[in-house]
Amino acid sequence: MRPGLGYFLFFTPALVLFLIFFVIPLGMGVYYSMTNWNGYSLTYQFVGLDNYVKILQDSRFMKATGFTLYYTVLVVVLRLAIALVLALLLNGNFAFRSLIRSVYFFPAVLSMITVGLIFNEIYYAVVPSIGKALGIEALSKNILGNAQTAIYGIVFTNVWQGVAVPMVIFLAGLTSVPKDLLEAATIDGASPMQRFFSVTLPFLIPVLMVNAVLAIKGGLTVFDYIVALTDGGPGRATESMGYLIYRQGMQENKFGYATAESIYVFGLILIISLIQIRLLSRKEAGQL
Amino acid sequence: MMFVLSLALLTACGGKQETSPSGGGSNAAPNTKSDAQNSSAAQVKIEYFQMKNEVVDVVNRLIEKFESEHPGIDVEQNNVPNPENVWSIRLSTNDAPDVFTHYPHNAVFRELVKEGRVVDLTQDPLLADINPAIVDLSKIDGNNYLVPIALATMGVYYNVDLFHELHLDIPQTYDELIQTAEKLKAAGYTPFYFHDKDWNGIRQEVVFKMGMELDNISEFLDDVMNGNKHITEHPQIRALAERILQLREYGQQDSLGTGYEDALREFANGKGAMWFTGIWAIPSIQDANPNLKFSMFPFPALNAENTKLQVTVDTAIGLPAGGKNEEAARSFVEFMAAPENVQVYVDAGKYPAAVQGVQNNVPEMAKLSELIDAGKVYPTIMSVWPPGVAEEVGKATQEMFAVGDIDSYLQNLDTIFYNRYNQ
Numbered sequence: 001m002r003p004g005l006g007y008f009l010f011f012t013p014a015l016v017l018f019l020i021f022f023v024i025p026l027g028m029g030v031y032y033s034m035t036n037w038n039g040y041s042l043t044y045q046f047v048g049l050d051n052y053v054k055i056l057q058d059s060r061f062m063k064a065t066g067f068t069l070y071y072t073v074l075v076v077v078l079r080l081a082i083a084l085v086l087a088l089l090l091n092g093n094f095a096f097r098s099l100i101r102s103v104y105f106f107p108a109v110l111s112m113i114t115v116g117l118i119f120n121e122i123y124y125a126v127v128p129s130i131g132k133a134l135g136i137e138a139l140s141k142n143i144l145g146n147a148q149t150a151i152y153g154i155v156f157t158n159v160w161q162g163v164a165v166p167m168v169i170f171l172a173g174l175t176s177v178p179k180d181l182l183e184a185a186t187i188d189g190a191s192p193m194q195r196f197f198s199v200t201l202p203f204l205i206p207v208l209m210v211n212a213v214l215a216i217k218g219g220l221t222v223f224d225y226i227v228a229l230t231d232g233g234p235g236r237a238t239e240s241m242g243y244l245i246y247r248q249g250m251q252e253n254k255f256g257y258a259t260a261e262s263i264y265v266f267g268l269i270l271i272i273s274l275i276q277i278r279l280l281s282r283k284e285a286g287q288l
Numbered sequence: 289m290m291f292v293l294s295l296a297l298l299t300a301c302g303g304k305q306e307t308s309p310s311g312g313g314s315n316a317a318p319n320t321k322s323d324a325q326n327s328s329a330a331q332v333k334i335e336y337f338q339m340k341n342e343v344v345d346v347v348n349r350l351i352e353k354f355e356s357e358h359p360g361i362d363v364e365q366n367n368v369p370n371p372e373n374v375w376s377i378r379l380s381t382n383d384a385p386d387v388f389t390h391y392p393h394n395a396v397f398r399e400l401v402k403e404g405r406v407v408d409l410t411q412d413p414l415l416a417d418i419n420p421a422i423v424d425l426s427k428i429d430g431n432n433y434l435v436p437i438a439l440a441t442m443g444v445y446y447n448v449d450l451f452h453e454l455h456l457d458i459p460q461t462y463d464e465l466i467q468t469a470e471k472l473k474a475a476g477y478t479p480f481y482f483h484d485k486d487w488n489g490i491r492q493e494v495v496f497k498m499g500m501e502l503d504n505i506s507e508f509l510d511d512v513m514n515g516n517k518h519i520t521e522h523p524q525i526r527a528l529a530e531r532i533l534q535l536r537e538y539g540q541q542d543s544l545g546t547g548y549e550d551a552l553r554e555f556a557n558g559k560g561a562m563w564f565t566g567i568w569a570i571p572s573i574q575d576a577n578p579n580l581k582f583s584m585f586p587f588p589a590l591n592a593e594n595t596k597l598q599v600t601v602d603t604a605i606g607l608p609a610g611g612k613n614e615e616a617a618r619s620f621v622e623f624m625a626a627p628e629n630v631q632v633y634v635d636a637g638k639y640p641a642a643v644q645g646v647q648n649n650v651p652e653m654a655k656l657s658e659l660i661d662a663g664k665v666y667p668t669i670m671s672v673w674p675p676g677v678a679e680e681v682g683k684a685t686q687e688m689f690a691v692g693d694i695d696s697y698l699q700n701l702d703t704i705f706y707n708r709y710n711q
Contacts, residue, residue: 040376041399041400128545142485144545145484145546146544146545230485234683234687235683235687235690250373251675251676252675252679
């Protein structure tokens with residue numbers, strides 16, 4: 001009995017904090033999602049599942065969901081591919097190795113809003129000058145001002161900053177690839193491509209999964225870049241789910257409705273995470 | 289040890305959240321207070337929650353003056369990012385600031401007034417010195433809840449040297465404005481700069497022009513929002529939309545890619561001859577290029593005699609219902625609304641004043657001030673719009689600029705307004 005009590009005393013503070021700052025607010029959120037509270041009034045009504053039904057018919061929410069999913073696919077693919085290539089290039093022995101590695105890592109230490117403001121300037125002043133000089137029609141105007149191209153401006157900004165952390169994780173993963181296996185493959189006459197796909201990549205699967213989880217989370221919850229770059233515009237072309245929840249909850253005074261939307265997003269992320277955990281554990285089991 | 293620490297943390301948090309009028313239950317709050325209080329026993333401390341970042345310094349100077357005149361009262365200025373949200377959240381958690389600034393046209397403020405959360409100041413002596421036209425304009429359902437101090441309006445900034453060089457006069461009608469733009473274009477200049485990347489700037493322009501150019505627009509939009517009429521039934525609205533779009537022909541190449549800060553910088557560097565935005569840009573343009581000679585003229589209506597200014601109350605002070613220190617708070621409002629202090633305030637912030645006996649010392653605003661003094665002003669039409677409508681109007685207009693389709697624009701406006709009150 002005694003050791004049990006000791007354990008209990010040790011984890012109670014964490015449990016209490018977790019309950020008060022996480023579980024209880026989450027429960028309150030679920031409750032507010034079933035009200036028509038505007039975010040400031042003293043009175044509101046319980047409306048049951050009305051908000052949830054309305055959201056399913058809300059074209060703005062559906063558009064934001066579509067935007068967010070497309071955005072996530074682009075960001076995840078580009079971030080992982082570029083980070084992996086960079087990690088492979090930076091893995092060798094060459095002059096100024098640590099300096100060049102730090103240069104590639106540097107974007108990660110900037111805040112997202114700062115990066116957004118810098119790129120705002122680049123898209124406004126720099127890219128159009130280059131586009132005009134080269135005669136490329138699509139780049140001769142601010143790509144953030146066009147509903148068709150604005151998303152790519154945001155994706156590029158996100159990827160520019162977002163490859164740094166996965167690159168470092170890949171670099172760490174590369175140290176786990178046994179040198180003797182690579183040497184054996186070379187002796188057996190394997191080409192560099194064959195060595196990468198047959199030896200290096202299988203050892204990188206666990207870090208690839210970690211990176212995928214981080215990148216998907218970053219894509220599905222994108223908010224800062226949108227605020228800094230387009231504010232959801234032009235028109236409603238770049239409203240992500242996170243941005244929409246903020247707008248409706250904090251600016252348009254539909255707090256209950258926005259909370260219900262966030263519960264949907266919670267569900268979506270839950271499903272994607274479950275699939276990922278499944279895949280991850282299966283791959284790791286196969287690995288061992 | 290950890291347990292005790294975390295418990296202490298929890299009680300401290302709990303105490304802070306419940307700053308109820310009857311006094312906090314935890315013993316942490318009185319402790320911190322007594323430190324500040326040991327000089328004089330009767331010291332009253334009030335918080336001035338003001339929403340304008342650019343006047344923090346001048347407000348501090350005014351507070352110093354107030355405190356030297358009222359030794360028993362300590363005023364603490366509070367200026368936070370996103371102040372309107374913070375204010376509503378603090379009211380909803382019963383933590384209203386003792387004195388605050390707000391905007392009588394703000395939808396959330398009007399809602400909270402209807403819930404009785406703000407002191408009714410109708411016929412109050414605090415309003416004695418305020419310009420009667422402005423007192424009228426800041427009424428909510430016939431009553432006053434804020435003491436207006438300073439105003440905001442919009443107009444056309446123009447490059448004085450460029451206008452001299454081409455011998456251009458200030459346009460008095462919309463047609464003259466187009467002729468001026470044509471002359472500038474023919475001389476190889478960009479007549480207008482627009483910041484159409486920001487929906488908020490577009491929204492300001494559309495609301496301003498609707499209020500000036502469309503007859504009985506408030507009643508008409510009321511009918512639409514009640515579901516009795518459609519947007520397209522207004523006889524002048526299509527022509528106005530066409531004019532707003534037409535003006536873009538005289539703008540820079542990529543107006544949808546230009547944000548407010550970009551447009552400001554380009555205008556300050558002499559790239560555009562004219563730029564339509566609010567008086568709040570005056571100090572920023574002077575900062576960006578101290579050598580630029582610029583001034584403002586009112587945006588001309590179709591007929592010169594219809595040219596008016598949309599005036600919004602930009603600084604207005606109010607008191608929360610059931611405030612703890614209402615007496616001290618009142619004497620602070622009285623001080624802030626006194627003409628000699630308003631003069632200091634508007635000179636620093638470069639605003640038109642809402643108070644009688646205050647002079648306009650900003651030469652760039654002279655032509656706008658003439659209209660205000662002549663009473664040729666009108667309130668913003670968006671004060672009765674439900675939250676979110678204004679943004680939708682801005683974004684719909686932005687789409688119209690991208691596509692150039694007036695029909696679907698009017699259709700979109702109808703979707704935004706029609707039957708909105710009943711949704």
